[in-house]
Amino acid sequence: MISELGKPIVGPSANTSTKPSPTTAGHVYHDLKGKIAGIIDNGPTEIGLESTIVDLSVETPTVLRPGEITPEEISKVLGEEVLMNKGTTQTKGVPKAPGMKYRHYAPSAPVFIVDKEEDFSKIKWDKETGVAALDEVLDKINSSNKYSLGTTIDKAAHNLFGALRYFDSENNIKRIYVQGFDHGTISPAYMNRLNKAAAGHHFH
CATH class of the missing domain: 3.40.50.11030 (Threonylcarbamoyl-AMP synthase, C-terminal domain)
Incomplete structure (x- = not known):
């Protein structure tokens, strides 16, 4: 779709807050049925977990949400130490990154x-x-x-x-x-x- 358009595309996540993230087009349809115009199905996600998120607004780069790309791999690219966030980093009470709420990705049953x-x-x-x-x-x-x-x-x-x-x-x-x-x-x-x-x- 991006190659056909020839321009960058920006859009919201297909994740609905607090619930397990979708990894197939069927999951997206279940969550967003009636709220979106359509779905481009390119098969299940390759990794299954969301991306690594790094905070570069602090003195030492810090991973806010771990993903497949590790702090060590990011450190090699940046040429400096990369820390792993140990708690919930917030700005004015708002989590800095998706998935940092205490209860997130949760199904209905405990x-x-x-x-x-x-x-x-x-x-x-x-x-x-x-x-x-x-x-x-x-x-x-x-x-x-x-x-x-x-x-x-x-x-x-x-x-x-x-x-x-x-x-x-x-x-x-x-x-x-x-x-x-x-x-x-x-x-x-x-x-x-x-x-x-x-x-x-x-x-x-």
């Missing part, structure tokens, strides 16, 4: 982060409980409400919002347990979105 694989065995599985995890974890869980995040953390990042949206469409789901990660270059971005969706709630 979300709980499961940090250790062995903790999944402690959960009582019933028809009102959903679970999203890697295939090797799901294989050990006796539940009819399972959503595969794939086989790697990169796949999990790609599928996270799809999982949250899937359980949002299942009206009988009252709680959702999602696998957490502490390794891999994409894990800070993945955990950032998951922590927002879960409002910081972890299963212990």
Whole structure:
């Protein structure tokens, strides 16, 4: 579309505030049906998570929202240190970047982060409980409400919002347990979105 027009195009995000971000044209249609003229479908998003946002208005460049591009990669380009924001940076009470609200990317049912694989065995599985995890974890869980995040953390990042949206469409789901990660270059971005969706709630 941009190449055909030959000019830059500026438009609002297809994300609706506080809810899981769309990663397919179907998600956009569900959220914005009747509010937009049309959708250009170029297939599912390649990464699944939103972009890295960097604040360059401060003395030391600071990542406000982590994404696939890491602080280390940005540092190499800028030739200086890049910090990772640890809290909610606000200007006059307004978050500096999208997704910095305490509860964001959240489905209707409460979300709980499961940090250790062995903790999944402690959960009582019933028809009102959903679970999203890697295939090797799901294989050990006796539940009819399972959503595969794939086989790697990169796949999990790609599928996270799809999982949250899937359980949002299942009206009988009252709680959702999602696998957490502490390794891999994409894990800070993945955990950032998951922590927002879960409002910081972890299963212990």
